Amino acid sequence: MITTRSSTPEDADAVSACVDAVSRERRYLGNTAGFSAEQTRAFIASLADSGGIQIVVVAEARIVGWCDVTPVPFEGMRHVGRLGMGLLPSFRGQGLGRRLVREALSQVFAKTLKRVELEVFASNKIAVGLYEREGFVIEGRKRSARFLDGAEDDILIMGCLRDEWLRSTSQETALNTSLKLKQRC
Numbered sequence: 001m002i003t004t005r006s007s008t009p010e011d012a013d014a015v016s017a018c019v020d021a022v023s024r025e026r027r028y029l030g031n032t033a034g035f036s037a038e039q040t041r042a043f044i045a046s047l048a049d050s051g052g053i054q055i056v057v058v059a060e061a062r063i064v065g066w067c068d069v070t071p072v073p074f075e076g077m078r079h080v081g082r083l084g085m086g087l088l089p090s091f092r093g094q095g096l097g098r099r100l101v102r103e104a105l106s107q108v109f110a111k112t113l114k115r116v117e118l119e120v121f122a123s124n125k126i127a128v129g130l131y132e133r134e135g136f137v138i139e140g141r142k143r144s145a146r147f148l149d150g151a152e153d154d155i156l157i158m159g160c161l162r163d164e165w166l167r168s169t170s171q172e173t174a175l176n177t178s179l180k181l182k183q184r185c
Contacts, residue, residue: 004055004056004058004100005058006055006056007055008044011044013040015063016037016039018064018066018086018088019034019086020035021034026148028121028127050073052070052071054068055107057099064090065085065086065087065096067100067103068084069082069108079112079113081113082116085097085104098133098134101131105134115159117139119142119157120155121154121155121156131158131160134165135160137159138157139157139158139159140156141155141156141157
């Protein structure tokens with residue numbers, strides 16, 4: 001069974017290992033190695049203190065993915081959060097990324113955040129598509145922002161506004177309800 005839940009400081013070792021595994025793929029995250037368990041523990045605690053969140057995916061009692069939103073601490077930007085996420089390779093393509101993003105946005109938009117932004121490598125077309133389907137818009141491009149292992153890549157800057165996201169999810173909920181009613185007839 002696969003579940004999602006909020007992370008706790010006790011998850012630091014497992015989250016650290018998961019981030020490290022995705023980082024070492026050298027394709028999806030900006031870092032090429034993960035963070036220590038102690039750094040991860042401090043990060044999880046800081047999220048709780050700042051109003052941020054981290055959701056983890058648990059499969060067979062093992063953390064296999066995460067999605068976090070960190071509020072921006074600067075005056076005038078405290079309504080903004082930065083999203084980061086990842087899944088272990090064998091758990092991709094199962095709708096878990098979508099589940100993580102939706103749960104994260106539901107939680108942070110129910111609090112004080114009005115905007116969530118992220119950066120994604122342009123070559124990561126599956127992630128770009130996921131973010132677009134979940135309401136993110138490409139707002140900019142950092143050209144030739146990464147040069148790693150002989151490959152050059154752009155970074156896309158994407159953002160999602162609470163009011164637009166709420167409108168799109170309420171339309172989707174209404175559509176799904178309508179489809180279910182039609183199926184019953």
